[in-house]
Amino acid sequence: MHLRKLKPAERLKSLGNALRGIGYVFRTQPNAWIMALATVGVVVVGVLLQADRIEWALLATAISLVVIAETINTAIECLTDLVSPECHPLAARAKDAAAGAVLLAVIFALLIAAFVFGKTAIHC
Numbered sequence: 302m303h304l305r306k307l308k309p310a311e312r313l314k315s316l317g318n319a320l321r322g323i324g325y326v327f328r329t330q331p332n333a334w335i336m337a338l339a340t341v342g343v344v345v346v347g348v349l350l351q352a353d354r355i356e357w358a359l360l361a362t363a364i365s366l367v368v369i370a371e372t373i374n375t376a377i378e379c380l381t382d383l384v385s386p387e388c389h390p391l392a393a394r395a396k397d398a399a400a401g402a403v404l405l406a407v408i409f410a411l412l413i414a415a416f417v418f419g420k421t422a423i424h425c
Contacts, residue, residue: 326375332403333371340364346418356417363410370406374399 307315327333343360352360377399385392 322376323372326372330371330375333368333375336364336367336371343414350418352417356420359413359417363406363413367403367406367410370403374403 327337343364347357347360378396381392381395
């Protein structure tokens with residue numbers, strides 16, 4: 302595989318493509334809006350409980366993991382629909398596994414939030 306340097310215009314186009322993809326997720330996936338609202342809630346609680354730098358880093362990591370998982374899930378769903386427009390057991394497994402990854406990320410994020418906010422609330 303030959304690697305070449307991208308010109309600035311090509312880099313900007315790649316950035317635009319990525320931003321368009323993120324926009325697609327937030328325009329079309331109701332769960333993305335739920336995640337955005339949950340993020341606002343986490344930030345408000347973090348400010349109120351005066352989370353420290355490490356706690357903010359943990360919360361930001363957990364939030365990012367959920368958003369990344371949802372974005373990858375959406376990509377897998379779109380690709381699966383393209384290659385298997387009819388219902389197929391393997392297509393269903395692929396979608397279920399991708400959705401499961403999002404669920405695991407959400408569970409991880411909830412555990413982190415419970416750890417951070419539980420510890421912070423006790424010290425207030």
